[in-house]
Amino acid sequence: MKLHEYQARALLAQHGIPVTGGGVATTAAEARTIAEELGRRVVIKAQVFVGGRGKAGGVKLADTPAEAEQIASQILGMDIKGLTVEKVLVAEAISYQKEIYLSAILDRATKRVVMIASAEGGVEIEEVARTNPEAIIKIPAHPQLGLQEYQARELAFAIGLTDGKQARQFAQIATALYQTFVKSDASLVEINPLVIRDDGSLLALDSKVLIDDSALFRHPELEAMRDTSDEPEAEQLARAADITFIKLDGSIGCMVNGAGLAMATMDVVKLYGGEPANFLDIGGGADKNKVRTALEIILADPNVKAVMFNIFGGITRVDEVARGIIAALEEVPTSIPLIARLTGTNQEEGLRLLAESQLIPATSLAEAAQKAVEAAKAAA
Structure with missing residues (x-):
């Protein structure tokens, strides 16, 4: 979890590290009040989780409270690399x-x-x-x-x-x-x-x-300091559902149960010439609701050209995963190729449920990866 600069400096101050005086403002009027209280030259800094704030015009000096108010009004609401500035740090400008x-x-x-x-x-x-x-x-x-x-x-x-x-x-x-x-x-x-x-x-x-x-x-x-306003919706949904999710730049969505298996799946996808669109671990014992949410997160990525399921049913039941996939496809229909390698607990029932669905079956990880890569390239 990232902390904003104003939160980080408060944490440092709690542990005895000297920091500049200042405060956070959500309006230009608040910025002026803080500048008046400091009674000296200040720096106005946009609070967004992105680098290059200064080059984007998100960090500026103000000599007077009135100037601080004017600059804050310019920075608040500014778009910096796709993120909207909702808060500014008003701090002492130090030589x-x-x-x-x-x-x-x-x-x-x-x-x-x-x-x-x-x-x-x-x-x-x-x-x-x-x-x-x-x-x-x-x-x-x-x-x-x-x-x-x-x-x-x-x-x-x-x-x-x-x-x-x-x-x-x-x-x-x-x-x-x-x-x-x-x-x-x-x-x-x-x-x-x-x-x-x-x-x-x-x-x-x-x-x-x-x-x-x-x-x-x-x-x-x-x-309590977590700021979700700068987080992509997919990350918020994943955290709420207790799904480990990291977006990547590829075209093959991956749904796997277990972090180690997920990394191995991504390696095999790359081995056959593909690029994973995400790391997604639904964890052990996932029910159909979690599977549905996970698939919705994957399908929301416009870069995804194929989805690969690699489920080893130990604690997680294959039939529950199958029901989750079916439920997700009923709510979010898709023409994207779906390749499934499902094995383990209640495997027969899971495969029976998916037999009449649009999923493309695979009997091994290698076969699933090859089919996913071929499907993604064909759809590109």
Whole structure:
């Protein structure tokens, strides 16, 4: 789950990380009020889940409350890469000497939380990794002991913070960032940039936080921050039905039960020259209602030219899947080719139910993938 910048900075502040003063506004009048309360030059920033806000005109400076109101009225309602701006962050505009990058991220290779820092802040860290990889410093935290004080200081010295006071403050911020990551069950907590102000102190100017969706049951206060206005309808429907769904760019819709089987299905589709349109796992024990919802989500994608079902009936009953497919096709008729490989619990009944339907049967995963790829190419 993504947090907006204003939400991320509030989370950082809760853990003792210094951030700029400011607030979020949904109207131009609210933006003016916040600017008046701050009593100084402000920056108005569109709150949408997309990069390139500045280039799109979604980040602007205002010298007066009246100008803040005028700029906010321009940004609110603006379309940035297909997303409508409904909120703006009004924050203090700060002068500074240098920009730093700092983040905590889960490194799946080492199975540890890794702290990443760079003296080249203010730009995408991927760009720094490409052009100047030596500028990126990584230190893994101990899985039980966490980030140690000496490691935080080591990060500070490695990016050139030789002033004792600055190094100590950086170490405090790095430690607080690590604690934010762990206590929030995050997959990423990033400050970019962390700036050195004219007086030498450090301040977080921009931040990004991603929360592990699987851990949200432990964090109702974070779940309450979820903003679905920028989420595609398909993702909202999938989450409400407890379906794991990720949209991709291909033309073959996939409905599978089990994450491992779903990944294997996608691999086999690509092996035979196709491209999956989605990752979709209906999970174990799915009933006909969940299957119907899943198929409706797949068919709503205009890029889908064929749909492939790969169901192994263990906990999930093949006849229940069959009933869900039939129910979905009654509500959302389609001429798109549907290829089904169904095997396992109540397989005979499931295949009997589908015998008179429009589905194209397959007896193996390879056969189903081949038929789906051929159908998608024929329909292209």
